[in-house]
Amino acid sequence: MMLLNIDRLSIAAAAQGAGASPVIDDTSLKIAEGEAIGIAGESGCGKSTLLLAMMGLVKDGLRRINGKVSFAGASLLDQNDSELEALRGGKLAMVPQNAGTALNPSMRIQDHINEALRLHTRFSAAERKWQTVELLRQVRIPDPERLAKRYPHQLSGGQLQRVAIAMALAGQPQVLLLDEPTSGLDVTTQQHIIELLSEIRSQRTMTVVCVSHDLSVLAQLCGKLAVMYAGRIVEFGETDKVLAEPSHPYVKALVEAVPRLSGVSLPQPIDGSPPGLSERRAGCSFLPRCTHGDPGCAESHPPLQRLRAGHFVACRYPMLTAAPKIFSPLPVIARLTAKEPVLQLENVTVSYSREIFPKWLARRQPSQPAISDLNLELMQGEILSLVGESGSGKSTVLRAISGVWPLSDGKIVCGGAANEMERRRVIQLIFQNPDSSLNPRHNVAEIIAQPLRLYFGMNDPDVRASTTDRLAEVGIGPNYLTRYPAELSGGERQRVAIARALAARPSILLCDEITSALDVSVQASILHLIRDLSRSQGVAVLFVTHNIAAAAALAHRIAVLHQGKLIEIGTTAEICNLPRTPYTKELVRVARASSF
């Protein structure tokens, strides 16, 4: 018998009528005891809603239209509160997406775990105290007795994720549901969490359902994989088979959009964007973006059909052959010819603490500088990738270069900038999250017009002409001029942010994790855009990222930053094939381990 059975489930927005397009659309999935199933998909595809339904929960604002979810024979969505409370955190446990916000900020770590134990076990208070420490030890929290007394804000992201896992394990669950268990963590921490989860699974017989946008996480954790698109499962099967021979055009494109170290070219973007809830209609949802669909595909949703043993696909024209790629790869990166440095950092040190008292007077040790003694050269037209984990000083480097934060020591030479205003113009910064870096009350035309007026004093007709040109450079049509950021998709917003930077006619683009808030397919298209801009306009790019695979795909050279120091710099090939320092070796090892 199946342990978890999702049977023709449809969930839609509660406010809309019967004809509402569902968030989850007629989806079925059977999970046997002991299996590990991954659910992949991009944001908005309904994967988190599906996971919550497996906990018997439909969020406020949504309602079930049809179908059911049963666990060991009991229909979860029809149970009353007390029956659900007994199951949740007990036999069915969930690890939340972002442990940092999912833990009560005014409760100590031990109280979180103790609460789960109190609700779902029969241990006495003294036993619970011992169990709490034991659980924290199992998830490899260092010094568990001491950390148990801390509050959530006093732990690191990786530690919080471990606490959330310990909390889920407290009720000795039969099924462990993981919602993006590694998103928001550093690559090395991500790998440690994955290793911990595999280890826990090997020790206990547990069914695992894991939702993630990251195919490599699922490839490492799950034996079976379901890929969702616009509220439906479009491909399902054994993970190896699905990833090695993806047969749905979307899944195939998704697999090719993932940057990987072994690839010689940029990952391939998928044109267009997933349909919003109001844009979904009858027929295959992927049709508008599909390269080989036909009008027949628009008539009805293709059902999930067996392709071969252990491999199902919902497509009228599944791609059976593995090898041919949909897109031809771009040529291997050309060697950089120009040797003119546009930016030089000499012995740059930046410290965030301001010493008010003279050093000889203070007993306090001066705090560690955020970056120390950094030397770096950026050539004209070069793409240099700066790789490092959070806290390594990546953003500080960008702040120092852009002049937002003063240097404590050293100097930055920016060729071609005669004065401060000129320097502000030639160095343009693009931020990680376009949701917050674009003024929500300005439309696209106003956003692009700002730098044009500021740096070039343009009059209105010139501004209008230039705005359209700049937008065209980032692949956005003039019909977007009157739209506001809220009316754009994440990828479009980031393109507008790039166009705003280009409007200043910069010679240096500073990119601060500009793809990390985006879905993989969109990330690939932004990587392409940056590459093309650097080629066509000769702009030098400093591309900051935590993802060494994305760095390798894009950059001429890679610089590795660790604890505020530049520990290694070299051509992309050197860094990826012959890393010298232990930290870079670990980064490359993790990137290789997670490629599939």
Added chain:
Amino acid sequence: MLSLIVRRIANSVFTLVLISVVVFAGLELMPGDACTAYLGREGKGAALDACRARMGLDASPAIRFGQWASSIMSGDLGISTQRDKPITEIVGWRLRNTLVLSAVAALVGIPLAVFLGIFAGLRHDGPFDLAASGVALVAMTIPEFVSASLLIMVFAVGLEWTAGVVTIGYKASLPEMAAAAVLPALVLSMILSAHIMRMVRASVIDVFKSDFVLMARLKGVPRQQIIWRHVVPNSLLPVISVIGLTIAWMLGGVVIVESIFNYPGLGRLAVDVVGDRDLPLVQAIALLFGITYVITNMVTDIVALMLNPRLRTYRA
């Protein structure tokens, strides 16, 4: 934790010093001094000089500030010019009366506001919330002289439960004063509880949407426990500072309410002494208002520090 509290107290002391300088300087800058105010039309020539010599006003401002400050430190606020009594005696009783009024208003208003806010927030947009929020909006909007008059009309004139205005002297015993404070306190608590209730309500709604409440549901925590363990403690954190400000506002003497009810508190005294230009007393009261504000804010900050672990610094 301890060092944070010590630092907070040191800050408050510094602020108090600043306040005393400003209060002193403010009166110095005004035309005339205690003697011209006291003597009125006779305030000229030899009489004025004699008065100034008697009150020590002929010394330089710096010396007089030093004398004033040091006498305050030893608990002596000086002598009232119009009332010929030690200021500590005049102010002391009024301060007690204002404290009584504020305490009655706070003890009635704050718990009421917090509970109404929690229940309105838990079932927001339900009938209870709509009723409570509507009443709160009305209570906030009506000026206190209107609500005071209405209360007098109902409880004093109509029902004759109590006297409309306070008739006892400012030295009346504590229970008598507390009984007299009920009606004015009711007016005050209408205003303050409306503000606090709306704040609590918004905060509860906000916290209810947070990830950790969803996580508590997914952990199988029963609803009542979610409310009292997870939602309420976190939603009261932002309210603490509003409660502190409200208390400081009341302790600063609520002039209109005290005047309407003829309540012998600091607010009414302040109006009287400004009216008859009793400058030493004005100075003393201004300083006292400053002190109550600083102390309430300090206590609020320390309470917030104790309840909210995120405000405490993190030691690795």
